[in-house]
Amino acid sequence: MTGSVAIADAGWWRRVRILFGACFRAAPRHATALFACQLAATACTLAATYGVKVVTDAALHAQAGRALAAAGLMAGATGLAAVFGRGYLQLTTTVSERAGRYIDSELMRLAGTIPTIEHYERPQYADQLALIRQERAGMAGMLNAVVLNLRVVVSFAGGIAILATLDPILALLPLFGIPALLANRYAAGLAQRARERSAPHTRLRNHLFQTAASAPAGKELRVYGLLDDILDRHRAISERVERDARRAALRGLAATTGAAVVFAGAYIAALLLVLVAAVHGHATAGTLVLTLSLAGLINAQLASAVQYASYLRRVLSAGGRLAWLTDYSRTAGPDQERLAEPPVRLRDGIDLDGVCFRYAENRVGSPEPSRGRLLPPRQPGSERRAPETDPLVLDQITVHLPAGAVVALVGENGSGKTTLVKLLSGLYRPTAGGIRADGTDLATIDPAGWQRRVSPAFQDFVRFEFTLGESVGLGDLPRAADPDAVAAALRRAGAGELAELPPHGLGTQLGTAWGGVDLSGGQWQKLALGRAFMRERPLLVVFDEPTAALDAFTEQALFRDIAEATRAVPRSERPITLLVSHRFTTAAMADLVIVLDHGRIAELGDHATLLGNGGLYAELHELQARAYR
Numbered sequence: 001m002t003g004s005v006a007i008a009d010a011g012w013w014r015r016v017r018i019l020f021g022a023c024f025r026a027a028p029r030h031a032t033a034l035f036a037c038q039l040a041a042t043a044c045t046l047a048a049t050y051g052v053k054v055v056t057d058a059a060l061h062a063q064a065g066r067a068l069a070a071a072g073l074m075a076g077a078t079g080l081a082a083v084f085g086r087g088y089l090q091l092t093t094t095v096s097e098r099a100g101r102y103i104d105s106e107l108m109r110l111a112g113t114i115p116t117i118e119h120y121e122r123p124q125y126a127d128q129l130a131l132i133r134q135e136r137a138g139m140a141g142m143l144n145a146v147v148l149n150l151r152v153v154v155s156f157a158g159g160i161a162i163l164a165t166l167d168p169i170l171a172l173l174p175l176f177g178i179p180a181l182l183a184n185r186y187a188a189g190l191a192q193r194a195r196e197r198s199a200p201h202t203r204l205r206n207h208l209f210q211t212a213a214s215a216p217a218g219k220e221l222r223v224y225g226l227l228d229d230i231l232d233r234h235r236a237i238s239e240r241v242e243r244d245a246r247r248a249a250l251r252g253l254a255a256t257t258g259a260a261v262v263f264a265g266a267y268i269a270a271l272l273l274v275l276v277a278a279v280h281g282h283a284t285a286g287t288l289v290l291t292l293s294l295a296g297l298i299n300a301q302l303a304s305a306v307q308y309a310s311y312l313r314r315v316l317s318a319g320g321r322l323a324w325l326t327d328y329s330r331t332a333g334p335d336q337e338r339l340a341e342p343p344v345r346l347r348d349g350i351d352l353d354g355v356c357f358r359y360a361e362n363r364v365g366s367p368e369p370s371r372g373r374l375l376p377p378r379q380p381g382s383e384r385r386a387p388e389t390d391p392l393v394l395d396q397i398t399v400h401l402p403a404g405a406v407v408a409l410v411g412e413n414g415s416g417k418t419t420l421v422k423l424l425s426g427l428y429r430p431t432a433g434g435i436r437a438d439g440t441d442l443a444t445i446d447p448a449g450w451q452r453r454v455s456p457a458f459q460d461f462v463r464f465e466f467t468l469g470e471s472v473g474l475g476d477l478p479r480a481a482d483p484d485a486v487a488a489a490l491r492r493a494g495a496g497e498l499a500e501l502p503p504h505g506l507g508t509q510l511g512t513a514w515g516g517v518d519l520s521g522g523q524w525q526k527l528a529l530g531r532a533f534m535r536e537r538p539l540l541v542v543f544d545e546p547t548a549a550l551d552a553f554t555e556q557a558l559f560r561d562i563a564e565a566t567r568a569v570p571r572s573e574r575p576i577t578l579l580v581s582h583r584f585t586t587a588a589m590a591d592l593v594i595v596l597d598h599g600r601i602a603e604l605g606d607h608a609t610l611l612g613n614g615g616l617y618a619e620l621h622e623l624q625a626r627a628y629r
């Protein structure tokens with residue numbers, strides 16, 4: 001394990017390389033042309049500025065030919081600067097769009113390749129991701145930011161060189177711009193820190209907005225009359241964010257205004273110097289006009305430098321987050337070289353050996369190792385540091401899940417069933433203890449490989465608003481476009497009739513937001529079940545209450561079919577089937593029932609034995625049976 005990963009770990013040079021790499025990889029020709037255009041435009045602007053002196057002096061000395069030629073060259077240089085400037089703008093748009101697309105895919109890839117899901121629940125990680133999403137458009141402007149700063153540097157250097165030829169003292173003028181640059185750096189730092197401080201509040205504000213503006217929450221908002229409450233919360237949190245940003249902006253403004261006054265004083269002094277020299281005949285009128293133009297150019301560049309330097313800083317700090325995410329996704333995953341492939345078939349089964357789990361690091365307010373740092377998930381062999389005070393959600397779970405068995409997991413709300421399912425699916429790693437598949441520790445098996453051999457139907461399944469066929473076919477991407485495979489999976493999920501859903505059967509678009517069809521809660525659940533049936537040779541099939549929206553009889557029939565279909569396959573070919581349900585008719589079909597109570601195994605055995613024991617299982621069974629009588 002490489003330890004914690006911090007934003008500050010990514011040096012400036014690395015950030016530049018990452019973002020430059022994105023721009024040049026996304027649009028190599030356009031990026032090169034963009035550079036050339038901006039440099040050419042800058043050179044033309046400087047040439048046109050110097051032309052002012054030549055034209056003025058030639059006119060005053062009645063050198064009409066020289067004045068006309070210089071004016072013609074000036075006009076040409078100005079025209080060319082405008083053409084290059086337009087070309088530059090066009091190229092900037094193209095490069096930014098393509099680099100933005102490239103960075104978006106990179107972000108999706110990085111966030112999605114971390115094999116476990118613990119990081120999604122860590123506040124610090126969520127804040128960083130929210131900031132990355134906010135700043136991702138800015139990252140694509142890296143090339144633009146560099147080129148604009150380069151233009152400022154070239155204009156400055158050119159301006160100084162020309163001023164030095166007029167009077168060496170005038171070359172000192174740009175030095176008075178340094179306080180402005182420092183003040184800008186200070187102001188940008190203040191604004192950045194304010195943004196980082198506000199990240200959790202901004203995230204909450206976005207959540208409130210999404211809640212108030214999204215369709216799924218619409219029903220409860222109306223029925224419970226929650227809108228005003230949400231608006232109040234949104235207003236309060238927004239004011240807090242804005243107050244912090246305003247305070248930082250005011251302090252920054254005070255610093256940059258002071259620095260601007262310093263430059264204005266130097267500007268006036270330079271003009272007086274040339275004016276006095278002109279009055280005494282030591283400088284020509286052309287020199288005076290050129291000094292005026294150059295001082296104006298430098299002043300404009302200075303204002304731009306302040307803006308562009310802060311733009312570059314922002315882009316680079318966003319680049320730092322991208323570098324952080326790159327490192328985080330690399331260190332969060334296990335060492336690929338030491339990983340084994342999952343077994344082809346389970347011969348013995350899955351053993352849980354003293355498995356403990358706590359969500360310690362994910363809790364809001366859990367101690368941070370250090371500012372801005374995140375601990376990657378535990379690697380094999382290293383114990384996670386979790387405060388002893390945090391409750392264990394799973395405590396000393398030791399059980400053997402025999403190969404080919406149908407196992408039911410029952411227990412009251414919050415007893416740890418879903419958590420156990422996620423551990424078995426390789427989405428979390430145990431805080432202590434181990435899980436072994438045919439004797440091999442899951443921590444040493446490639447998590448992505450293991451997850452490819454798990455067929456899950458989760459309680460909080462996703463409603464993929466694609467076509468109906470795609471929504472089911474996603475369960476096994478290589479066969480996603482095979483209508484026979486999709487229809488068969490739907491039949492196994494007890495939803496064969498959905499294959500004929502009007503108007504286009506499997507080709508029917510789902511989701512009214514896309515002009516498609518909406519399904520009932522139960523139908524959406526059956527699609528999620530269908531996805532779980534797509535995989536051909538899973539080692540573990542998990543149904544984590546995917547039938548909560550189905551009536552008891554449908555659920556019973558469905559699980560009976562699943563159990564029968566499983567048992568029809570030779571035992572050596574069967575996956576382990578894990579059923580999580582609150583209905584005891586379902587548990588009765590299992591070979592083995594695990595009763596969880598407050599994260600511990602309360603009872604273990606088959607339905608008949610557990611009923612005979614007269615323990616928690618029998619008690620809950622009796623309660624439910626009474627409710628149905």
Ligand SMILES: Nc1ncnc2c1ncn2[C@@H]1O[C@H](COP(=O)(O)OP(=O)(O)OP(=O)(O)O)[C@@H](O)[C@H]1O
Binds near residue numbers: 419420
């Ligand atoms: N992401 C999380 N972060 C922190 N705590 C969590 C998280 N998910 C679950 N918990 C806690 O872990 C405990 C077990 O939750 P789990 O979802 O595993 O229970 P369950 O038996 O599946 O419940 P249910 O029957 O209601 O689905 C609960 O106390 C819950 O509050």
